[in-house]
Amino acid sequence: MAKKKKQEASEIVSAPIREQLITDTLEKNYMPYVMSVIISRAIPEIDGFKPSHRKLLYTMYKMGLLNPNTPRTKSANVVGATLQLNPHGNDAIYETLVRLTRDNESLLHPFIDSKGGFGKQYSSNTNASAMRYTEVKLEPFCSEVFRGIDKDAVDMVDNYDATMKEPALLPTTFPNVLVSANQGIAVGMASNICSFNLREVCDTAIALMKNPDHDILETLPGPDFSTGGELLFDEAATREIYSTGRGSFKLRAKWRYVKDGNLIEITEIPYTTATEVIMDKVAELIKAGKIKEIADMRDETDLGGLKLTIDLKRGVDPEKLMQKLFRLTPLQDSFPCNFNILIAGMPRVMGVGEILDEWTAWRTDCVKRRIFFQIQKKEDRLHLLKGLERILLDIDKAIAIIRETELENEVVPNLMIGFGIDEIQANYVAEIKLRNINKEYILKQTRAIDDLEGEIADLRDTLNSPRKLKNVIIKELQAVADKFGQPRRTEILYDAQEAAPEEEDDVPDYGVTVFVSKEGYLKKMTAQSLRMSGEQKYKEGDGHGVDFWSSPITFPGNMQLLKEFAEQTNFSYDYYADGGLTQNADGYWQTADAVSGATIAEGCTYLDMLKTLYDRIQNGEYEPAV
Numbered sequence: 324m325a326k327k328k329k330q331e332a333s334e335i336v337s338a339p340i341r342e343q344l345i346t347d348t349l350e351k352n353y354m355p356y357v358m359s360v361i362i363s364r365a366i367p368e369i370d371g372f373k374p375s376h377r378k379l380l381y382t383m384y385k386m387g388l389l390n391p392n393t394p395r396t397k398s399a400n401v402v403g404a405t406l407q408l409n410p411h412g413n414d415a416i417y418e419t420l421v422r423l424t425r426d427n428e429s430l431l432h433p434f435i436d437s438k439g440g441f442g443k444q445y446s447s448n449t450n451a452s453a454m455r456y457t458e459v460k461l462e463p464f465c466s467e468v469f470r471g472i473d474k475d476a477v478d479m480v481d482n483y484d485a486t487m488k489e490p491a492l493l494p495t496t497f498p499n500v501l502v503s504a505n506q507g508i509a510v511g512m513a514s515n516i517c518s519f520n521l522r523e524v525c526d527t528a529i530a531l532m533k534n535p536d537h538d539i540l541e542t543l544p545g546p547d548f549s550t551g552g553e554l555l556f557d558e559a560a561t562r563e564i565y566s567t568g569r570g571s572f573k574l575r576a577k578w579r580y581v582k583d584g585n586l587i588e589i590t591e592i593p594y595t596t597a598t599e600v601i602m603d604k605v606a607e608l609i610k611a612g613k614i615k616e617i618a619d620m621r622d623e624t625d626l627g628g629l630k631l632t633i634d635l636k637r638g639v640d641p642e643k644l645m646q647k648l649f650r651l652t653p654l655q656d657s658f659p660c661n662f663n664i665l666i667a668g669m670p671r672v673m674g675v676g677e678i679l680d681e682w683t684a685w686r687t688d689c690v691k692r693r694i695f696f697q698i699q700k701k702e703d704r705l706h707l708l709k710g711l712e713r714i715l716l717d718i719d720k721a722i723a724i725i726r727e728t729e730l731e732n733e734v735v736p737n738l739m740i741g742f743g744i745d746e747i748q749a750n751y752v753a754e755i756k757l758r759n760i761n762k763e764y765i766l767k768q769t770r771a772i773d774d775l776e777g778e779i780a781d782l783r784d785t786l787n788s789p790r791k792l793k794n795v796i797i798k799e800l801q802a803v804a805d806k807f808g809q810p811r812r813t814e815i816l817y818d819a820q821e822a823a824p825e826e827e828d829d830v831p832d833y834g835v836t837v838f839v840s841k842e843g844y845l846k847k848m849t850a851q852s853l854r855m856s857g858e859q860k861y862k863e864g865d866g867h868g869v870d871f872w873s874s875p876i877t878f879p880g881n882m883q884l885l886k887e888f889a890e891q892t893n894f895s896y897d898y899y900a901d902g903g904l905t906q907n908a909d910g911y912w913q914t915a916d917a918v919s920g921a922t923i924a925e926g927c928t929y930l931d932m933l934k935t936l937y938d939r940i941q942n943g944e945y946e947p948a949v
Contacts, residue, residue: 357510361670365507366514368665369678369685370492371499373507375419378408380434380461381489384469388460395438395458402454408482408489413454421451424459430503431518431549432807436462445550445629447597467496467803475696476689494689496799498524498682500664501675504548504594512670514663517572517594520547522808525800528679532793539565539675544815546572546658550629551591551812553577555655555819565675568662576654577814580641587641589631589654596653598622598631604652605633613651616644683796690795691786698782705775710748711755712769717742718760721752 367373372380382405387393402416409416422429424437429444439457442449451457470476476494481487504518523543530537545554545561555573564570574593581588592601602622608614619634635641649655663672666681673681714721724737738749759765785791 361509361512362665362668365509366512366663366665366670367500367505367507367516368492369500369682370495371501371503371505372493373505375409375411375415376423377493378489379405379416379419379423380465380468380493382408383435383459383461384465384472389463389465389469391463393460395436395460398439398454398457398459401459407487410483417451417454420454420459425462427451428549431547431809431812432462432464432502432521434462434465434468435459443629444594445592445597446624447599464807467807468493468499470494470496470799471689471693474693476693492685494686494693496686497521497803498528498679500678500682509670512663513661514670515659515661516664517546517658517660518548519543520809520811522804523547523811525804525808527675528683529797529800531676531679532683532797543675545813547811547813548574548594548658549812550594551577551814552593553591553819554813554815556815556817564660564662568672568674568678569660571657571659573655573657574813575649575816575819578645585635585637587633587635587645589633590629592629592631593653593656593658595656595658598624598629600653601631605648608651614644614647616647686796687792690792694782694786698779698786701775701779701782705772705779707748707751708769708772708775710742710744710751711765712772713742713744713748714752715762715765715769718762718765722760725753 363374365373370377379401383389383401386396386401386404388396388401398417398420401420402413405416406413420435421427421441423433424435424441425433426437426439426441427433427444437457437459440452441457442451471494472490478491479488480491482489500516501519501524502521505514505516507514527537527539527542530542531539540558540561543565545556553575555575557573560570560572564572574595576589576593577591578587578589580586589601592598602620605614605617605620609617616636616639617633618636621632623630623632633644635644645654661672662674662678663670664678664681665671720741721738724741725734728734728737734753735746735749738744738752739746742749742752744752785795
């Protein structure tokens with residue numbers, strides 16, 4: 324056996340080494356991957372969707388889940404069907420589905436009606452249930468996403484294995500690219516688009532179509548997020564974002580003070596954070612001693628919605644505490660904007676006005692295609708009716724031709740010869756039921772000829788008129804805003820002031836007694852604590868040491884100065900402004916090395932402290948105020 328393995332190993336032939344420039348390797352192998360990620364995965368297009376969103380929604384549309392009479396289906400069914408368009412796996416598809424649902428609350432206008440556990444945008448620890456348990460269907464709102472898709476409004480392209488067709492874009496009747504929040508990280512670039520209120524976006528698009536010089540800020544005051552909260556309005560920053568597509572909006576949590584329970588309830592948080600992140604940060608600050616006003620904090624989120632409750636200590640000003648929390652925690656956060664969108668396959672960072680201009684141009688093309696499709700259908704119908712109109716001249720002749728023709732495949736040619744009609748018209752006549760070959764039926768059908776001709780003329784007039792095309796788009800925008808528009812969720816604070824840095828609290832100045840252990844550790848106690856305590860406790864192996872002032876350690880000329888340091892409880896603020904000398908939780912003094920900046924952990928000996936103080940005095944690092 325070993326001999327056989329050795330023989331097989333000897334037969335292995337090494338592949339020849341082929342030298343290639345690294346630049347060529349990157350160009351041939353890496354660049355296709357880069358472009359695939361940018362174009363086919365991470366960056367949204369002008370319809371406001373990434374390919375994964377578009378494939379999922381189109382699959383649900385083809386499953387009939389937009390029909391109001393169709394019940395919800397298991398999410399697993401949708402995920403399985405979507406694999407025909409999106410081969411990236413069940414989990415990736417289900418994560419996409421979850422974010423588009425109503426229950427997840429990631430979008431102002433969700434696309435999927437859901438039933439079951441889908442997690443929450445504002446909670447990083449709340450995960451969606453397994454896809455076999457949850458149920459979904461399309462929201463009625465999606466009727467505006469697919470309007471005209473069956474009328475050639477957009478291009479249909481092959482799926483990944485060329486066995487099906489899928490839309491290249493979805494013909495949204497509103498600027499979904501600004502209504503639905505979107506984030507994506509590609510290779511070498513990213514996109515982060517905040518959501519805006521649907522009604523305000525539609526009003527802004529209409530205003531810009533009527534007047535290109537319209538001030539966007541008048542109709543679009545700021546973003547609107549599904550998690551609500553408050554927007555700190557900054558006109559200069561907002562105009563910068565609207566102009567360039569880059570910048571950031573400042574968001575703040577919404578809260579109320581409940582006097583009866585002496586507590587604060589936080590009911591809305593910034594879109595960019597989560598309840599767990601806020602709770603962890605507050606706990607960290609409490610542990611570090613930077614926040615002392617909070618007695619307890621808990622998450623009371625339930626079916627009624629988000630709620631974080633903060634119990635206050637007696638005498639705490641809730642307004643001052645919230646200002647402090649805004650400054651130190653994600654209760655106040657920023658949404659960084661990067662309006663990077665694919666336009667004709669090329670990524671472009673654009674401002675709001677430019678995005679709406681691009682959307683209007685694209686939507687105009689969709690409407691043109693839809694109208695042209697309608698014209699073709701009506702012309703086809705008109706062509707058939709004109710052939711039927713000829714039959715009306717002599718119904719008996721048509722019946723005789725059909726009856727006297729011996730072979731079935733000769734019926735259509737004989738009708739064409741007998742009435743001077745083409746093959747399409749003759750086929751239509753031949754397919755009419757025998758009961759309908761009468762004067763009443765034919766007259767009833769041919770009366771629509773004049774109406775069809777008038778409709779075709781109107782559609783052609785609209786197709787050739789930029790003004791009328793614009794009016795069609797405006798009417799659709801107004802209809803969407805009226806039917807699906809909703810009040811803002813994010814309140815805009817025009818006169819809100821940012822949380823200012825808190826002034827240092829005055830450190831009370833009172834007498835203390837300093838104990839020195841045998842190991843040279845210092846511990847201070849107030850007079851009251853000294854009276855109430857019995858025997859002093861020391862660390863294991865340590866005990867009562869020498870009297871502080873009778874210590875044999877002396878430093879020339881500055882002993883009295885060090886004594887004044889030790890007699891003041893606030894000397895680390897008055898004389899040690901850099902925070903080098905502090906007190907730890909056990910009451911032991913800690914000192915920082917002046918050169919390395921390292922803090923001596925678990926307290927320090929008074930020899931170390933005095934030596935550090937002395938060295939700094941000698942080096943002239945500060946002038947103590949005596």
